[in-house]
Amino acid sequence: MISEKKALTRHADVPGMDVIDHYIKDGGYQGLEKALKRVPQDIVEEVKKSFLRGRGGAGFPTGLKWSFLPKEKTKPFYLVCNADEGEPGTFKDRIIMENDPFLLIEGMTITGYAIRADLGFIYIRGEFKWIAEKLEKAIEQAKKKNLLGKNILNSNYCFDIKVMRGAGAYICGEETALLESIEGKRGEPRTKPPFPANVGLYGCPTIVNNVETLACIPFILQHDAETFKLMGSFQAAGTKLYGISGHVNKPGVYEYPMGTNLKDLIQYAAGGVKNSKKLKAVIPGGLSATILKADEIDVNMDFDSCLKKDTMLGSGGIIVMDEDTSIPEVAMTTINFFTHESCGQCAPCREGLAKIQQILKNLLAGNGTANDLKTIDELANIINGSTLCPLGEAGALAVNAMIQKFRPEFESLVN
Ligand SMILES: Cc1cc2nc3c(=O)[nH]c(=O)nc-3n(C[C@H](O)[C@H](O)[C@H](O)COP(=O)(O)O)c2cc1C
Numbered sequence: 001m002i003s004e005k006k007a008l009t010r011h012a013d014v015p016g017m018d019v020i021d022h023y024i025k026d027g028g029y030q031g032l033e034k035a036l037k038r039v040p041q042d043i044v045e046e047v048k049k050s051f052l053r054g055r056g057g058a059g060f061p062t063g064l065k066w067s068f069l070p071k072e073k074t075k076p077f078y079l080v081c082n083a084d085e086g087e088p089g090t091f092k093d094r095i096i097m098e099n100d101p102f103l104l105i106e107g108m109t110i111t112g113y114a115i116r117a118d119l120g121f122i123y124i125r126g127e128f129k130w131i132a133e134k135l136e137k138a139i140e141q142a143k144k145k146n147l148l149g150k151n152i153l154n155s156n157y158c159f160d161i162k163v164m165r166g167a168g169a170y171i172c173g174e175e176t177a178l179l180e181s182i183e184g185k186r187g188e189p190r191t192k193p194p195f196p197a198n199v200g201l202y203g204c205p206t207i208v209n210n211v212e213t214l215a216c217i218p219f220i221l222q223h224d225a226e227t228f229k230l231m232g233s234f235q236a237a238g239t240k241l242y243g244i245s246g247h248v249n250k251p252g253v254y255e256y257p258m259g260t261n262l263k264d265l266i267q268y269a270a271g272g273v274k275n276s277k278k279l280k281a282v283i284p285g286g287l288s289a290t291i292l293k294a295d296e297i298d299v300n301m302d303f304d305s306c307l308k309k310d311t312m313l314g315s316g317g318i319i320v321m322d323e324d325t326s327i328p329e330v331a332m333t334t335i336n337f338f339t340h341e342s343c344g345q346c347a348p349c350r351e352g353l354a355k356i357q358q359i360l361k362n363l364l365a366g367n368g369t370a371n372d373l374k375t376i377d378e379l380a381n382i383i384n385g386s387t388l389c390p391l392g393e394a395g396a397l398a399v400n401a402m403i404q405k406f407r408p409e410f411e412s413l414v415n
């Protein structure tokens, strides 16, 4: 059996969390009060000690990222919250923003203080219009309570948050494309380095963090780094919001210790495979993650354990497929998505994904040839490592892994 641990969903059973007085009554803003009594560098150190790793997909250590900002402040510093949540199979950030908007706002206010930011942005996917409105109302409430704006809690610290809505492009979840989009430009990734911590929004030092990452900050400051760390499992700190979808009895978002076993999450959190069918495959970390066969799911869901199994934790979006699922059709859906979302800047991604898409389309239409699977493998190898951002290789490698692991299904399509 596994047991839920509630750090991010600790207010989940309390209604009306979008009213600031309710949030405060339930312990909200204690983290900010404690933070403002410390110097900013102290908070960066506390977050480093917590071993918090970014929940946006790459798992970069959060405190370390913050420490990359220039020591000297000659320009404004910005904090950007990545609420694009575009990865297929991912629907956890919206749970935080919909149910507990002040958790994110408090997290951003503490982070803004720690990194000496002048202004914060929440870049939210365009489809989440009602959530954007909810956040705007919450920001207004926080300002009225002197918990945001000028001279917060009479500390001399000034910080404001603006909500910006995207226009539905997956690539705008990539942090530098996101910054371009905020600046009013076409959402295309920038060349890195320089990294946003040095040259970010409007050329100024900027920290980009995911919603879930920022929502962990109030807990760390209200309690301490050690308490947060111990919420996780032996090898991985804190809790994780796992979004489980597909052929399960109870799809949803569940908070468990980071590193909880995938098999147990499917069985106990999501109630097992629907209609007593057999499990066929699982994509563990959003569509970009390498697919696992049913006999490969004995894996702890943390960044390092997933890498050891040649897949990734990514966003923690777990997609479960039963025995009736056609993997070639899953591959087709996958390549359609990535081809459509390619920004087109680099040829291997733009042309390579389109070529794989065409080959798969032919295969599924019964017009494939014996060479097709080899060609996809070669294309995936060419795209891998030759693109400006990870989107191209994510699409190609995800599809290629489906072919390698479920080869007979694809071979049966060849004439
Ligand atoms: C194509 C692509 C899409 C991405 N989409 C998201 C997203 O929707 N949300 C997110 O937080 N990070 C996304 N990322 C990761 C961000 O670039 C960045 O690493 C993250 O926001 C950093 O936050 P963290 O350190 O808190 O994880 C995406 C990356 C790529 C390459």
Ligand code: SF4
Residues within 6 Å of the ligand: 171, 188, 189, 341, 342, 343, 344, 345, 346, 347, 349, 350, 387, 388, 389, 390, 391, 392, 393
């Ligand atoms: S890999 Fe694809 S999405 Fe990323 S920059 Fe290149 S063309 Fe654009």
